[in-house]
Amino acid sequence: MDEREELLAAICEENSASMEDLTEQYGPESFGNHEAVDRIYVTxxxxSEHIASHPAILLDAKAYEMAVKISEMMAELYDHLAVKD
Incomplete structure (x- = not known):
């Protein structure tokens, strides 16, 4: 069992839910999926506003490069889940 599967199993156990319950509540086209997309957008x-453009980050080329990569990965995650929304 990989880490993702362990986390899913823990969520099911904590909430007395099945994988089918989770899929219904958080799967494609669900309110839960929409909520995740919204949280990604806000984050x-x-x-971008408070970290990637912070003067301490801008002064450090490597830190800025890393911050931009994180922003790009969040945008990719948003796009990936938004298609299912």
Whole structure:
């Protein structure tokens, strides 16, 4: 069992839910999926405004490069889940 599967099993156990329950509540076209997309958007906007453009980050070329990669990965995750929304 990989880490993702362990986390899913723990969520099921904590919530007395089955994988089918999770899929219904959080799968494609669900409110839960929409909620995740919204949280990604808010987090990426906050990251870009307050972290990636912070003077301490801008002064450090490597830190800036890393911050931009994180922003890009969040945008990719948003796009991936938004298609299912």
């Amino acid at each position: 990426e906007a906050n990251w």
